[in-house]
Amino acid sequence: MILFYLMTILVTSVLALVSFWLPLMSPNTEKLSPYECGFDPLASARLPYSMRFFLVAILFLLFDLEIALLLPTPWAIQLLNPVVALSWASIIIILLTLGFIYEWSQGALEWAE
Incomplete structure (x- = not known):
């Protein structure tokens, strides 16, 4: 068991050093400039965001929660x-499928207008 611990410590130390x-x-x-989701970090911080961006982000979180x-x-x-488990x-x-169909039918998933 001690050999296992020593080998684990040795391998992790070598990988950390490498x-x-x-x-x-x-x-x-x-490379040194901060990445700000495609916005210029030196420009005004009060640029309006697109509501489509937030909608896609919320849909992503919703399906991730699913x-x-x-x-x-x-x-x-x-x-x-x-x-019972299969019914839930x-x-x-x-x-979620009904909600997705509703969003799609309302045109909320169209990125370009």
Whole structure:
């Protein structure tokens, strides 16, 4: 067991040291400037954002949350009564699909007008 711990410490130490020496450091003004989502960081900070950007971000979070809610479903199928788990998963999928169809029919997913 001690050999395992020593090898783990040795490998992680070697990898940490190599990660400091391996990268090529060639800084320039473009690399050193902060990235501000496509906006010029030296311009005015009061530029208006597009509502489409926020809509796409919220839809991304919504579908990301769907994955988090559906993740335990394979384990729930192994329970004594898997019908309840599958029905809840189906309800979640149906509600999100209906919301997606509504957004699509309203034209909210069109990026360019």
